[in-house]
Amino acid sequence: MSDPIDPAVAEDVRRPSYGQRRRDRIDALAQAGAVDDTPGVSLIRGAWLRLRRNPVFLTGAAITVCFVVLAIIAPWIAPWDVTARPLLDEVRPQTNPVPGPQPGHPLGGDDRGRDLLSRLIVGSRQTLIVGVFATLFGLIGGVILGTIAGAIGGAVDSLVMRIVDVMLSIPSLLLAFTVASLARSPSQWTLIVSIAIIQIPIFARLLRGSMLAQRSSDHVLAARSLGVKKRAIVFRHMLPNSIGPVIVQATLSLAVAIIDAAALSFLGLGNPDQRQPEWGQMLGLAQRYISEAPHLAFYPAGCIIVVALGFTLMGESLREALDPKTRR
Known part of the structure; x- marks a missing residue:
């Protein structure tokens, strides 16, 4: 019969050797530093994954989509023709x-007996047209100037930026009023052109x-070292990778364009044809009856505020989702 094994000796036998412990430690470190095999996602897809869980973006997108859809189908859902005067018999200059x-006119009418709800619905189309075209023309002009300044540099860059600085030094609404x-x-085209001009320097400076x-990024330096032509570098490498922040800014500028258009129309510089109602125009017409019928100004002003808020919420959320410094 063999002698019993000392428990201390048995524990030493079961304990891993120093070499084994060292190998286990190295394996653990290697496992901790292993590269994840999970496939990556593109910048756009990553931004969408964050945006679809962002209540601020969803709220802004819902307001924007409702506004765009309403503007598209406005002529077909308006209860009355905007030029009709079904409430003319109710207009009494002295008493009412x-x-x-x-009944049939939930918001009442204006001073000419026209249905207010119908004019608000149809006015959304004109407001959208002014905002979209003004932002689009401003974006095109800003992209042209920003590309010239950022791609050529030197004296051309200095000249373009000094012009942009002069335009930015003038208050935007004052500049639009002057133009x-x-x-x-x-x-209507007066509004579009004047608002587009005040937005050009914003897009130009951002893109530049x-x-x-x-210009100093690795892929641009690699393209230069390979002998790629400067035009190809600008339009294939620099501009596509620089246009993202400008597109996001366009979303924010659309809200500003709608507000500026309403301000200019209120001052009488918009479309004078009342057969094509626009929210800013309706605000200007309502100032004569602001004490007797404040709702004439309240409804178009409320529509402008809500729509501008929707574009602003959506634009700010896009900026945060696409900017690496502010990603959450």
Whole structure:
């Protein structure tokens, strides 16, 4: 019969050797530093994964989509023709200059007996047209100037940026008012052009800064070392990688364009044709009855505020989702 094994000796036998412990430690470190095999996602997909869980973006997107859809189908869902005057018999200049709500006219009418709800619905289309085209033209002009300044540099960059600085030094609404007042007669295109001009320097400076950052990036330096032509470098490498912040800014500028258009229309520099209602125009017409019928100004002003808020919420959320410094 063999002698019993000492427990201390048995514990030493079961304990791993120093070499084994060292190998286990190295394996653990290697496992901790292993590269994850999970496939990555693109910048756009990553931004969408964050945005679809962002209640601020969803709220802004819902408001924006409702506004766009309403503007598209406005002529077909308006209860009355905007030029019709079904409440003309209710207009009494001395006692009742503005008809109030009644059956068939939930918001009442204006001082000419026209249905207020119908004019608000149809006015959304004109507001959208002015905001979209003004932002689009401003974006195109800003991209052209920003590309020239950021790609060429030198004296051309200095000249373009000094012009942009002068434009930015003037208050935007004052500059738009000055440009609009130069027109022979106010119209919808007067609004579009004047608002587009004040947005050009914003897009130009933003794109120029992004392109200057791209000029020293690795992929641009590699393209230069391979002998790629400068035009190809600008339009294939620098501009596509710099346009993202400008597109996000366009979303925010659309809200500003709607507000500026309403301000200019309120001052009488918009489209004078009342057969094509626009929310800013309706605000200007309502100031004569602001004490007797404040709702004439309240409804179009509320529509402008809500729509501008929707574009602002959506634009800020896009900026945070696409900017690496502010990603959450």
